[in-house]
Amino acid sequence: MIKQILNRLPRKPSKSGDARDGGAGSTASPNSSNSSRNSDLASNRNVNLNDTSFSALHPAPNSGLNYGTKVSQPVNSKLNGNLVASFEALPSLRDVPNSEKQNLFIRKLSSCCILFDFTDPTKNIKEKDIKRQTLVELLDYVSTANGKFPEIVMQGIVKMASVNLFRALTSPPRENRVLEGFDLEEEEPSMDPAWLHLQTVYDILLRFVSSPETDAKLAKRYIDHSFVLRLLDLFDSEDPREREYLKMVLHRTYGKFMVHRPFIRKAINNIFYRFIFETEKHNGIAELLEILGSIINGFALPLKEEHKLFLVRALIPLHKPKCLTMYHQQLSYCIAQFVEKDCKLADTVIRGMLKYWPITNSSKEVMFLGEMEEVLEATQPAEFQRCMVPLFRQIGRCLSSSHFQVAERALYLWNNHHIENLIKQNRRVILPLIFPALEQNARNHWNQVVQSLTLNVRKIFSDIDPELFEECLQKFQEDEAREKEMKVKREATWRRLEEIAAMKMASNEPVLVSPTTTRKPSR
Structure with a gap:
């Protein structure tokens, strides 16, 4: 009885079988396990790419498809510094029969x-070069495909792209420079040391998504909402090359x-809200706005309420951040x-821009x-x-700016024929404002160009x-005379108060100041 119970217990796997198959606790022989996996691959069924055991995708070395490669288990050399991936070159896809190319x-x-680990160029040099060559071969295969991609291939491509691309950014996001006059082009962006491999992975993903051989109905199972969100997270990469590829993908x-x-x-939208x-x-932000520019261009008319809300809640408030220079052209x-x-x-739009109009930032x-x-x-x-x-109240304030570029740019509005015609048609309202x-x-502006442009605008009116x-002109002169008269009265009042204060101090009497008395203006 005891012997029967002991026979039913799982046997402890041998070291050789465990290392070869990665199947701890398995009682089946290695050959039988490999044969069953090879059978699954041959029929393109029952292969789970979400399984962390990559041997599920590998025909066994001693099966009919012996390509001379040992990849016993996935090794991330970043996380396992002392482990060296057993990464050997597989034969070229051109050297195998068509029936075996997919496997x-x-x-x-x-x-x-x-x-x-690409931060250390001395580690795994041979393996890195093999991987680079393999990626180039994968890119060529995807680019030259002349038939619909099977679902198992779609799943494999998306998984490979996800494993390589979706990562923590190699450096923290650069702080946006908000000091006036700071040249953003002088700031050197951080370049990802793994870019040589990442670029090819992006090329594979881009060709796969763009390919007419990719069935969108099947591919959407793998390029899903989670994939899109993680792709959007990468837009915060400091490497401009990566952001350019992300934009295309x-x-x-x-x-x-x-x-x-x-x-x-x-x-x-959510990215913009968090940013604003x-x-x-x-x-x-600039790359995302560039994508949206193309999307907005394709909106059907009449515009949906959703799109109008996007304009009001996201695009117009994007004028608020101090680092507007980084993405203003696209916005x-x-x-x-x-x-x-x-x-x-x-x-x-105009009222929204007036709400966020800068006060102290001339550029x-x-x-x-x-x-x-x-x-x-x-x-x-x-x-x-x-x-x-x-x-035009705001434009009038811009015309009065002591910063010559602000005043000059405001005067250039009259060089636009459409705007000039709008102003002329409504001159009775606009001219008194400006x-x-x-x-x-x-009369008084220190810059000669601003003075010259101002005289041209006055001549138009x-x-x-x-x-x-x-x-x-008459009203301006009357207001000017009235202001001068009020200024003279204020100065006379202050002189009279000074005389009274002096008399009180001479007679040692307390000086009482009315709470309604305003502070004397500085001269």
Whole structure:
């Protein structure tokens, strides 16, 4: 009885069998285990790529498909510094019969899931070179495919790309430089030492997503929401080469997988929200906006409410961060696309920009004026009239700026024929708002270019409507005379108070100051 019970217990595996198969606790012989796995590969069924045991994808060395390679188990040399991956070259796909190419391709995908430490160039030099050559061969196979990819191949490609690409960034995100006058181009970005391998992996993924041989209905099982989110996380990479590849991959993914489009837009929104309202630090905002510029260009009319909310809640608030310089060109393009799609959004955009108008940052103010010109160029008269009063109050303040670039950029608005026509049509409202700034510039501005441009703008108004110009000039002179009179009265009042205070102090009487008395202005 006891002997029967002992016979039923699992036998302890031998060291040789355990090392070869990775199947701790298995009572089956190595040959039988390898044969069953080889049978699964031959029929392209029952292969689980999500299994951490990569031997599930490898035909056994002593089976009919002996390619002379030993990859006993996946080894990440970053995590296992003392372990050396047994990574040997597999035969070329060109050297095997067509019937065996798919199995060999899957084995090569599996072997490329082994990671190496690229921060130390002296480690695993031979294995790294073999992996690089294998990746190049995989890229050639995917690029020249002349038939639909089977599901097992799709699963293998996505798994290999995920293992290699989805990682913690090699360096912390660069802090955005917000000091005025700081040249971002002088800051050297951090380059990933593994880029030689990563680039080929990105090429494989890009060719796979773009290939007409990729069935979107099947591939969406593996390029799913989780995959897209992890892809978006990589946009914070400091390496500009990686962000450029990510931009292409995400753009192709958006175009091929229509089912994922709403999710991708929502995920990008969330990145923007976190950037605007929490961190103000992200390396990939410009690339994400570049993708969105193409997406917005393809929006059907009339625009959905979802898209209008995206404009109001995400794009317009992107004017707020201090590091606007890093992505302003792409943001300006997206904003202009919305206004060109629906001219009624011009009022919303202009008022939104006025809300975030910079006060003490002159370089940022110049960018705002340039973007405002693009928006006004697509604005129709009805929308222009709704926002022209707050708009030209702000432009009047820009004209009065002591920073010559701000005043100069504001005066350049009159060089745009469409904007000039809008101003002329509404001159009776606009000229009184900006006339004091024009007159002060013509008289007192220190920069000769600003003075010259101001005289040209004054001449435009005086030629088109001399009566209105004279009215504004007369009102300005009256206001100026009134201001001078008030200034004289203030100074006389302060002199009288000083005399009274002196008399009180001479007679040793306390000086009482009324709580309503204002502070004497500095001279």
